[in-house]
Amino acid sequence: xxxxxxxxxxxxxxxxxxxxxxxxxxxxxxxxxxxxxxxxxxxxxxxxxxxxxxxxxxxxxxxxxxxxxxxxxxxxxxxxxxxxxxxxxxxxxxxxxxxxxxxxxxxxxxxxxxxxxxxxxxxxxxxxxxxxxxxx
Numbered sequence: 001x002x003x004x005x006x007x008x009x010x011x012x013x014x015x016x017x018x019x020x021x022x023x024x025x026x027x028x029x030x031x032x033x034x035x036x037x038x039x040x041x042x043x044x045x046x047x048x049x050x051x052x053x054x055x056x057x058x059x060x061x062x063x064x065x066x067x068x069x070x071x072x073x074x075x076x077x078x079x080x081x082x083x084x085x086x087x088x089x090x091x092x093x094x095x096x097x098x099x100x101x102x103x104x105x106x107x108x109x110x111x112x113x114x115x116x117x118x119x120x121x122x123x124x125x126x127x128x129x130x131x132x133x134x135x136x
Contacts, residue, residue, distance in 0.1 A: 038120025
């Protein structure tokens, strides 16, 4: 399956031909704050299959796991496109909201449900974890 997308202004485009390793929603405080929404939805693909065009910038932060998360974003419009958690080597987490066609996105898990705000509750029927899911 191919995943293609872009930032808000179109200065950065990306494409991945790799299969999704998993898809999930994250309700952690950092994802909420960084996205300005109640949660983010991510599609994990093999990093080696992800290719982009256009200049990007990066921001790396400490994760609650003790590892790091490197976010790649457009320096023009500040759209975060991809995250690289150090505890998931070889995977890139594409932000589903940046996909050109998100029709094939089907989250398989909800992470950090203990942090989900009352106004953005996780969908029932999707397995949930109070913190990080046991992935990787």
